[in-house]
Amino acid sequence: MRMITFFLVGLTVHVVFFVSIFDIYFTSPLVHGMTPQATPLPPPASRLVLLVADGLRADSFFTLLPNGSSRAPYLRSIIEETGTWGVSHTRVPTESRPGHVALIAGFYEDVSAVAKGWKENPVEFDSVFNESRHTWCWGSPDILPMFAKGATGDHVYTHTYPAVEEDFASTDASKLDNWVFTQVKSFFLAAKSNSTLRASLLEDKNVLFLHLLGIDTNGHAHRPMSQEYQENIGLVDAGVSELVSMVEDFFGYDGRTAYVFTSDHGMTDWGSHGAGHPSETLTPLVVWGAGVHNAQRVTEPQLYKDDYLQDWKLEHLQRVDVNQADIAPLMASLIGVPIPVNSVGVLPLLYLNNSKQFKAESMYSNAIQVLEQFKVKMTQKRETTLSFLFTPYQLLTESKQAEFIHEARILMQLEKYEDAISLCQSLITNSLDGLVYYHTYDRFFLGCSVVLGFVGWTSYVVLIILKTHASLNRRPSLLQQIPGRTLMRLCMCVTMVITVFLLIQRSPITYYIYCLLPVPVWYFVLKESGTLTDLIRSAPSLPLWKCFGYFVLVAFGIELLVVSFFHRAMLTVGLVVLSLWPMLSGLFGKAKFRSLSWFLSCLCLAAFPLMPVVGREPNIHLVTCAGVLTLFTAACYLWSSHHRTPLQPSDRQQFVTQMLHVAVCAYVPSLTHSSLQQKQGLPLLNQIISWITLASSMLVPLLSSTRLFHRLLSIFLSLTATYLLLSTGSEALFPPVLSWLMFVWINIEQEAMIAQGVSGRQELSTIDFSANIDITKIRQLKLDDIRRSYFFVFFIITAFFGTGNIASINSFDPSSVYCFLTVFNPFVMGGLMMWKVIIPFIIVMCTFETIQVATQLSSRSLFLIVLVISDLMALHFFFLVQDYGSWLDIGTSISHYVIVMSMTIFLMLLSVVTHILTSRRFTLWRKSKMHFP
Structure with a gap:
């Protein structure tokens, strides 16, 4: 019965330690209650077409074929003549859902979405689709529904194919993209005869979203270097060309349509994604149409970490790289909708072809939108922290916030737009740093509590081992009963103090667990302190040098295991050392065949950590x-x-x-x-x-x-x-x-x-x-x-x-x-x-x-x-x-x-x-x- 109790207690303690990391590092960064911010000037575009080629690598898209032609000739012509291009840098995990959330909502999704398979909405969030007047979407049932679910009202319309179509064994996964293009073509044909739909399309602030999954599916099934993957890029390019002609024809070539072509993530050579390899995090971005700069020629060489420009034969054209979340404020500015309130993206001004005033006003809206998040976060933390313990973010106190805003407005009134833009960019940087500051405000406090509990638990287990499973000289003392009562009273007092402190701060229920758990743990540690006395008494009879040697070797072995998490080859080193154990311990002379078998099996197993894992x-x-x-x-x-x-x-x-x-x-x-x-x-x-x-x-x-x-x-x-x-x-x-x-x-x-x-x-x-x-x-x-x-x-x-x-x-x-x-x-x-x-x-x-x-x-x-x-x-x-x-x-x-x-x-x-x-x-x-x- 005691064994079962110990097992359950140990399991509970470790579950608490495990869950603590999610409260400390994996909590959602989103806050609510902000006021949407929109640019007061008229936008350059009335509508936006967003095309996301799922799983498309930047190098697969930009690199020319051996004969000098492009896999995507239409989009290549856009890059060289009428649009602005760059690389969109994604974050880990490079999966479809977090990638689309970053693109359309402007923030990097927290890990809690993993528990729902990147499908459901673990938290409510704003998006460009939600802020639009109407959004029509075509594509995968894994991606589209989450933006419709997160939208207020009924203005996000989704059209998806059955999930069974996403078959990696399909003879031709490009049919998924053909389905999307066919549905969009039918949609515009229907709009010509449907007056209600036509009237909705002719309104401003509309978005059309095409999610193209064929490239990703072909990449998984056949690898990115395969003919299927490469040909699918050409199919998408042809589909985009036809789509643009159809859209321009429907709207009478009014020049009020903006286009954004990008990808949610890339893919490794072996057909996977999810980690941080450059082939997964570098995705193409091409923007053209209303409000977007035409191709800009450059004479000086451009320097980038990836050094791909010469391979892509694009070193003569200006390349504008962005973080993936920056695309959301760009799309919002183009059609004049508020930037999603949870966005942490920074508007990439080099894509915009507009007046300096428009750029300054757009950047100001971006800065206020991020500052609003900071203010809500700061208010929440101040309300749940004792006033004498609260330490505000010094670079953005309330007085400095007012100073930033006032100075930015003055600069714009004086038409010093470049100075205003620079000031707003500084405000965004400080606001983002401040968001991180308040998001991690309790991290040190919680970390200390968890470490205290960790050390206490480990100490208790060591004492239990010494008490019940080691031969020590034991001398029970009657006086041990008296300190136990005092110890109990002390622990109760500490528990009361911690509880009152957490109540005043209105802390979450999990904080009580992390802060109070060390109290009973250390109570039992101190209660078993007599075992330490027994150990000291037994020291003269113990082989101290042998004990010391064992502990040094185990400590070295633990460090080796820790390093192996970063460098798997350390496991090979460990296995080679272990193979010598029979020789070093003297067992080889007594069991030669088994020792030799041990030696060979260790060496054979040692080969595996040296093999590539991906x-x-x-x-x-x-x-x-x-x-x-x-x-x-x-x-x-x-x-x-x-x-x-x-x-x-x-x-x-x-x-x-x-x-x-x-x-x-x-x-x-x-x-x-x-x-x-x-x-x-x-x-x-x-x-x-x-x-x-x-x-x-x-x-x-x-x-x-x-x-x-x-x-x-x-x-x-x-x-x-x-x-x-x-x-x-x-x-x-x-x-x-x-x-x-x-x-x-x-x-x-x-x-x-x-x-x-x-x-x-x-x-x-x-x-x-x-x-x-x-x-x-x-x-x-x-x-x-x-x-x-x-x-x-x-x-x-x-x-x-x-x-x-x-x-x-x-x-x-x-x-x-x-x-x-x-x-x-x-x-x-x-x-x-x-x-x-x-x-x-x-x-x-x-x-x-x-x-x-x-x-x-x-x-x-x-x-x-x-x-x-x-x-x-x-x-x-x-x-x-x-x-x-x-x-x-x-x-x-x-x-x-x-x-x-x-x-x-x-x-x-x-x-x-x-x-x-x-x-x-x-x-x-x-x-x-x-x-x-």
Whole structure:
């Protein structure tokens, strides 16, 4: 019962620590209650046509063909003659929803949208569509509805194709773009005979939005260098040319239409997006029509970080780069609608062809719009902070705000428009910095509370380990009862003070949890302080130098794991060092064959962190080889085990069936890949086999014998079969090599037990997971158990990063799930990819469960050490979280902490699952007596 209580308390504490990062770093930056700001002067355009070519890379669009022609001749002519062009820089995550939110609403969406698959509106936000008089949209059902849902009134009209059309196995995904262009053509034809629709179209402040998904879908299915992707760019270009002619003809060539062509994100060479590679974050932007500058010639060379101008043959034309959120205020200024109130974009004036007064007034509206957000944010923070503790943002106090506004108006009255523009740009910069200041105002306070709780929890676990699982000289004292009452009163007083403080500040309920959690944690730490006294008393009898050496090595090992999050090659270094362990520990002379096997398996596994994690071309032959390797490993085991522990007929039948199943699963990816290449779609039989394999992967092992190696082999075969179906290349070899090392680890730990002189050791072949554990044989912790726990954490990190890293996890590459489905479904696809990540976890967890049984150590004691090591890593990453630098740096630092905390919580839950997976057995056919009345 105490074990269950400790488990639940530990799980709760870690969930709180995990959730805290979302309150500290992932809260929504949006505020409400601002007044919309619009330019008082008449706009240059009456309507705007926004075209978003989903997944279009800047280099794919701008680079000329070998013969000197362009893939997009019409848009190229716009760039060279009648429009202004540049590169739109996106932010991570480079996904469709956040990209469109940045384009149309002008702000960078917070991570809370991930939980809803980038589809729903986790928070209400304003957009150019909402501020328009009418907006007509055509395109994907994943993007369009969110802007209609967020609009006030009923003036955003969406036309979408069925979601089933977004099929990566489609013979021609460009049909999605053809559908959009066809629908727009029908729309304008209908408007000629529909007087109501025609009257609406002839009004001002209208927007037409075309979402073109074909390029993105073809890029996922065939890669951006494919003929399908390149030809789709030409199809879109031809469609844009026809659309412009149709629009101009409908409106009588009145010169009041502005056009914006861009992309929400790019795509890597291997057909994925989501991370921060330049191929994903650099997207094209072409603007032309009413109110837009014609192509501007330049004589001096332009300097850009990407240095692509010469490759694009555009160095003679002025290039105007923007941040993706800057496009929203640009569109709003062109048609004269208020800039979306949540926008953080800065109007790119170089695109505008208008008077200096118009530019100054537009920039002033932009500055006031951002300042309004700052004022609301400042007011909210002031109202929830005690006056003597409130520290305003010094660069933008109320007096300085008034001074900025007054000076800007004076400058415009004096017609010093360039000075006014410069002043407004300074005001925008200060307002944006101030928004960040107030958004992160409580970050240090909350961070200190979380760290205090973290340190307290880790200290408590260490004391519990020393108290219950270590041999110390214990001298209980009756005086320990007296300080306990005083300690309780002190904790209650601290709790009351913190609660009153948070009540006065009207803090959210989560703040109470983060601030009050350290109080009971530290109460129990101080309550167990007698264990420290016992440790000091026992110090003379302890091998201090050996203890010190172990702790130094573990500390070095933890640092190595931390660095491996940034540089996967450190795992290779770690595995090479681990391969030498039998030689360094003296085990090599006692178990040469097992030591040699350990050495080779470590070196084989060490090759995987050196392999590229993204950008790998599919190599289905390696998947087939992995299946053959799996069958060879299983056959070798069955042959060797026949002499030690003969298999029962039922077990032999199951293993043969599982091996045949693995053979089928090794062939299915090859058949699927071939079918998709021939554009014949996903074979139904392959899909059925894949889903049945997935559904049975955790159930089939429960039918096998609970003998140690028999059950482990069944788990290995079942999980590897699923992994093969989710693989596209060399990563398929990872589970067989990892399992080889895990089997060797189990055997070599037995040799280590002999070297330590532990009595009562069982033969591995006789161990049964389902047997009741003899409590009298459970031993106390030894220093070598710290090494075992560290090995486990190291192998867990290796299982996680052995075939991937942060970029590969963020990147969306659907090819791994083509055996299961090809129609776009982010939740199902994400779930399958997550299961692929979890499979190596389960293999390592089952091995650790086996070692706990084989070494006669309680699962709680070893797991507590693992918990301490994991928490030290999590605390390390908590301090490494940063809120400065590039968005990718910030996101990566947060991801590291989230991964470690998720792993800790996940391991606590997975330990229960693996215990069931190894020790339970189901029988399908059981003889039973039938009783009839």
